[in-house]
Amino acid sequence: xxxxxxxxxxxxxxxxxxxxxxxxxxxxxxxGGDSGTIHVLVYGDASNKVEKQIVExxxxxxxVKAVLDTIPGADYQAKLNTVINTPQAPDVFFNWGGGSIQPxxxxxxxLPLDDMIAxxxxxxxxxxxxxxNTAVIDGKSYGIPMRxxxxxxxxxxxxxxxxxxxxxxxxxxxxxxxVQALKAxxxxxxxxxxxxxWPTLMWYEYVFDRVAGxxxxxxxxxxxxxxxxxxxxxxxxxxxxxxVDAGAFGSNFDSVKFTDGGSPALLAKGKAxxxxxxxxxxxTQQDGNPEFAKSQLGYSGFPGIAGGKGDPANLVxxxxxxxxxxxxxxxxxxxxxxxxxxxxEEFVKAQLxxxxxxxxxNTEQFLGTAADPDYSKYQYxxxxxxxxxxxxxxxxxxxxxxxxxxxxxxxxxxxxLDVDGFVRAMQALPAS
Amino acid sequence: xxxxxHMSGSVGRLRAEGRTGVGVTRPGLAWAVPATVFFLLFxxxxxxxxxxxxxxxxxxxxxxxxxxxxxxxxxxxxxxMTQSVRLTLVLTVAGAVVQTPVSILLGVWAAxxxxxxxxxxxxxxxxxxxxxxxxxxxxRAVLDPNFGVPSQMEWLFGDGNLMGSQAGALAVLxxxxxxxxxxxxxxxxxxxxxxxxxxxxxxAAIDGAGKVRQFLHITLPQLRNTMITSVILMLVGGLTTxxxxxxxxxxxxxxDTTNSAFYMYRRAxxxxxxxxxxxxxxxxxxxxxxxxxxxxxLSGYDRMRSTSEGL
Numbered sequence: 187x188x189x190x191x192x193x194x195x196x197x198x199x200x201x202x203x204x205x206x207x208x209x210x211x212x213x214x215x216x217x218g219g220d221s222g223t224i225h226v227l228v229y230g231d232a233s234n235k236v237e238k239q240i241v242e243x244x245x246x247x248x249x250v251k252a253v254l255d256t257i258p259g260a261d262y263q264a265k266l267n268t269v270i271n272t273p274q275a276p277d278v279f280f281n282w283g284g285g286s287i288q289p290x291x292x293x294x295x296x297l298p299l300d301d302m303i304a305x306x307x308x309x310x311x312x313x314x315x316x317x318x319n320t321a322v323i324d325g326k327s328y329g330i331p332m333r334x335x336x337x338x339x340x341x342x343x344x345x346x347x348x349x350x351x352x353x354x355x356x357x358x359x360x361x362x363x364x365v366q367a368l369k370a371x372x373x374x375x376x377x378x379x380x381x382x383x384w385p386t387l388m389w390y391e392y393v394f395d396r397v398a399g400x401x402x403x404x405x406x407x408x409x410x411x412x413x414x415x416x417x418x419x420x421x422x423x424x425x426x427x428x429x430v431d432a433g434a435f436g437s438n439f440d441s442v443k444f445t446d447g448g449s450p451a452l453l454a455k456g457k458a459x460x461x462x463x464x465x466x467x468x469x470t471q472q473d474g475n476p477e478f479a480k481s482q483l484g485y486s487g488f489p490g491i492a493g494g495k496g497d498p499a500n501l502v503x504x505x506x507x508x509x510x511x512x513x514x515x516x517x518x519x520x521x522x523x524x525x526x527x528x529x530x531e532e533f534v535k536a537q538l539x540x541x542x543x544x545x546x547x548n549t550e551q552f553l554g555t556a557a558d559p560d561y562s563k564y565q566y567x568x569x570x571x572x573x574x575x576x577x578x579x580x581x582x583x584x585x586x587x588x589x590x591x592x593x594x595x596x597x598x599x600x601x602x603l604d605v606d607g608f609v610r611a612m613q614a615l616p617a618s
Numbered sequence: 619x620x621x622x623x624h625m626s627g628s629v630g631r632l633r634a635e636g637r638t639g640v641g642v643t644r645p646g647l648a649w650a651v652p653a654t655v656f657f658l659l660f661x662x663x664x665x666x667x668x669x670x671x672x673x674x675x676x677x678x679x680x681x682x683x684x685x686x687x688x689x690x691x692x693x694x695x696x697x698x699m700t701q702s703v704r705l706t707l708v709l710t711v712a713g714a715v716v717q718t719p720v721s722i723l724l725g726v727w728a729a730x731x732x733x734x735x736x737x738x739x740x741x742x743x744x745x746x747x748x749x750x751x752x753x754x755x756x757x758r759a760v761l762d763p764n765f766g767v768p769s770q771m772e773w774l775f776g777d778g779n780l781m782g783s784q785a786g787a788l789a790v791l792x793x794x795x796x797x798x799x800x801x802x803x804x805x806x807x808x809x810x811x812x813x814x815x816x817x818x819x820x821x822a823a824i825d826g827a828g829k830v831r832q833f834l835h836i837t838l839p840q841l842r843n844t845m846i847t848s849v850i851l852m853l854v855g856g857l858t859t860x861x862x863x864x865x866x867x868x869x870x871x872x873x874d875t876t877n878s879a880f881y882m883y884r885r886a887x888x889x890x891x892x893x894x895x896x897x898x899x900x901x902x903x904x905x906x907x908x909x910x911x912x913x914x915x916l917s918g919y920d921r922m923r924s925t926s927e928g929l
Contacts, residue, residue: 264887271679289890293680381781383870438763440782440871446755448762457764586889597872600782 223251224517224524227266227276229507230256233333236536240527250520252278263585270295270512277515278524283321283329283508284577285584290510291323297511298326302522309522312529316575317545320505329508330525334542335569336464338388338503342484346373346459354484356498358396358425358491365434368459374436377458379444383592384580386439386599388462389426391502391579392488397422399495400574407582411613418495423598423605425491430599440600447474454478462488464503465565468558469541485561487568501572504581506545538562545569586616665903671896678890689897698873698881699898703905705788706877710856710909712792713799714849721800721848725807726837739808746801754865757794784874787867791875794862799855803848810844811837815929840925846917850910857906878902 228237234256241254255276257265262280269275270290281287290296303310310318313331321329342354350371355361368375379385394403398418406413413419429435436458442448450467452458454475461467471479490498509528511521527533529546537544538556543565550570556562569575580588594611597603603611672689676682693699728739745753760766763778772778780786818836827835860879863869869876869884876884878898886895 267678267890289677289679295679381868381870383868436777438777438779438782441761441763441779443758446758446762448764452764586891589884589888593870593872596870600871602872 222249223253224277224515224520225253225255226509226524227255227257227269227279229262229280230258233537233540233542235540236533236542237332239536240533243530243532244524244527248520248523250517252520252524275512275514277517278509278511278521280332281321281329281508281510282577282581283505284582285587286581287321287328287508287510288323288584291328295513296328297513297515297518297521298328299330299511299525300327302518302525303327306522306526308529309525312546312548314545314547314570316501316569316572317505320575320577321508321510329510330528331506331545332509332528333507333544334537335506335545335565335575336466336504336543337501337565337568337572337575338392338462338464338488339467339485339565340460340462340488341453341467342460342486343453343456343458343478344482344484346456347484350459352459354486355489357489361489362429362432364459365429365432369433373456374452374458375434375460377442377449377452377461378435378439379442379449380435380439380596380599381441381443381448382445383596384578385444385449385463387579387592387595388464388502389429390422390595391576392462393426393491394419394422395500395502395574395576396488396491396496396498397425397494399497400500400576401495403576403579403582406612414609414612419609420605423608426598427605430601435599440596450474454483465543468561485564497573499568499572500574500576501568502576503578505575505577543569583615590615668896668899671893672900674893676892678892682893685893689894693894693897693901698876699878699901701873702876702878702881702898703901705875706857706859706879706902706905708788709791709795709859709877710853712788713795713856713859714852716792716796717800717803717852718845718849720796721803722807722838722841722845724800724804725809726811726833726841728804728808729811742804743801745798748798750798750861751865753794753798754862757790757797758866761790781867782871784871787871787875790866791859791862794866795856795859798862799852803852806844806848806851807841810841814840815926817929842925846913849917850913853909853913854906857902857909878905 226237226241228234234254237254237256241252245251263286266279266281270279271293287296299309309330310327314335317331317335318327321327321331340354346368347354350364350367350373352364352367353360355364365375378389391403398416398421402413402416402418442452444450444463447470449458449461449463450470451474453461454471468479468483468485471483487498487501490496509525511518511525515521529548531548531552534544534546534549534552535555538549538552541557543549543556543562549566553559553563553566576582580591583591590611594603594608597611598608671682673684673686674682675685675688724742728735728742748756761768761778761780763769763775763780766778768775768778768780780790814837818840819832822832822836858879859877860883863875863877863880864883867875869880879902882895882898882902885891885898
C-alpha cells in the first residue's frame, strides 16, 4: 500500500513538472505570480523571525514588494528541488552554498551576482571572505550570506576535565593522553552521535584538514580522485582508526544520536568528557540542560597535529546560509536591493539577538548585543582569523554524494571498511 | 465448427435470459466507471509513468533524459540494491514468523469469555492506535544505550549497541514491527475464532480431547483462511516497511538495514536521482506481486475452500 502511495507521489510530481515545463516553454513565466513582487523562499525554523523583520523593512521603501515563503525544514530541499524549474519558482531562495546550489548552476538556473557586486562592491566586501567564498562556483558569486556561521568546535564538560586533572588538549598527543586518562576513570572520552552519521563525518573533516591541509579535500572535490589515496589521506585515516581502536568514542556510538538528545546528554551528565559538534551544541545544551550550559560547558578549537600541513586555526562546518537569485527573476534590481539589507545594521543586530552569528565585517561592533557576547565573540574571532573554513563535506558535494559519504564514514568507524575500502568508497562518489 | 455453433448458441441463450429474466440483469458497465477512473488515474497512470521514468535520468530540475537501460544495469551491479532486496525479504519473513504465533494466541485468548478479557484486550490494542512514527520515536528512547533500558540491564544487552550491528538493528526493527502490528492481527484471529461453530468443541470434548488438542485440531485448522489473510497483510506490510527504518535506523549501520523501500526513498528524494528511484520502485512492485501470487497459489486461497464443509 505504501509503495503505491509513493509511486503515485512520484508519478504526480512528474506529471506536474512536465506540464509546467511545457507551459513555461510556451510563454515566458511571470516568476512568483504577479509582476510587482519578488518571492523569497526560506528554510522554516526559529530564525524566520529575522527574515520576516527584514522583509518588512524592505517593503517599507521598495515599490516591488517581497513575499516571504517558509517551508518546514525537513521538507525544504525536496520542495525547492521540485519548484525551482517551474513557474512557481521563487526569485530569491535560501541555501547552503557549495554543493547545494551546484546542480542549479549547472542547469543554468541561477543568476551570477557579479554584476550586482560591480554596482555595489559592498555586497562582497562587507562579508568575511572565508564565508563568502562558499557560494562562489567556477569563479562566479552565486550567494550572499544571510544567517549565522556555525563552525564545528570541541565542546567539553569542565567538571569532568577538572576531576581528571586534564587541560583542554591543544595537540593530538594531548588528545590521545586525555583518552587514556578518561578511559581509566570509566568515562567515555568523546560523545559521538554515530546514529546520525554526520557527527562522525566532522572527525574526518578536521583530521584530514590538520594532516593534509584544506587543499586535499578541495582537490578531491574538484574531481581529482587520486587525492583520496595520497599518503596524507592514508595517514589521516590511520589516525582516525587509532582513535576508534583506543576506545575514544566508547563502543556503542552507532546506537547514539545527536538529534534525539543522546550525545548531548552524555556530555551534560558527565558520562563523556568531550563532544565535537557544530556551534549549535551551545543552544542545544541551553535548551536541554540549562544549568550545565551556564556553568560547565566549555569550548575550544580542534587540536593541531604535529607535522601536519593544516593550520590549527582552520575551521570546518557550516560557513553560513546564503540567498541566491534565480536567473529568470523579473526584478533582479529589487533582489539586489533586498540582498543589500544582509549587511545592514538592523540585520546584524536582529541575528545576534536570536543567537545567530552573522558574518559581516561590521558584526564585530555589535557583538556586545549578542545573546551570549563571550561565545559570539569567541566564534567570530575564530572565523575571522581562520585561513580556511571548509564547508562540511556532505554539503560541499552535490546532494547525490550525501548518503555515500555518510555511509562510508560510518562503516570505517565501525570497522566494516578498512583504509582501502574507504578510499574506494570516496573515489566512487558522483563527480561534482 | 460444431463448437463454434455451440458457443454462439450459448451466447444467444444468455442474451435471451438477460432480456427476459426479472431482476437478474447484470449491472451496466457504467457503474464501474468511477472506481475504474480513479484506479486508472491514481494507480495505473502513475505506475506507467514510473515505468517510463525508470528509463530516464532525472534530477527533478531539468527535463528527464532517456538513458536506456543505464538505471537498470547500475542497479543490477549495485551491492546495496541486491542487499536491499535480501533485507526486505528477511524483514518480511521475520515479521510474519514472529507475529503470527503471538497474534494467534492473543486472538484466540481474546475470543474467549474470561474475566478481565475486555479490559486487557483494549490495552493490547493501544499500539495500533499510535502512528508508526510515534512508536519508532518512543522505542528509540527506550532502547537508548546510555539512558534507556539497556543501561539498566547490562547482563542482557551488553554495552547496548543494538543499532550498531546488522543483527541487532534487524532484531529491533522486527521487534518494534511486532509490537505495533500484532494487535491488528490478533483482532483478525479473534474474529476468526469467534466464528468457529461451538458444536465442534462440544463434540471434541465428548470424545475426550483436552484444551491443547482442541486448539491444535479444531481452532488452528478452522483459522486457515484467517491465517492466509493475515499473512498476506503481513507480507505486503513487511515488503513496504519504511517509517520504522527511517526513524529507528536510517538504513544503518552503514547500509545494513537499507531495505528496498528505504533505498528507493534515498535515491529519489535524498540523492535526487528519480530515474533510479523509479527503477527500485518497479522492482518492489514486481517482488510484491510475485510474493502475493505465490502465497495465493500455494495456500489455495484462490479456490476459497470452505472450512465448514460437512457441518
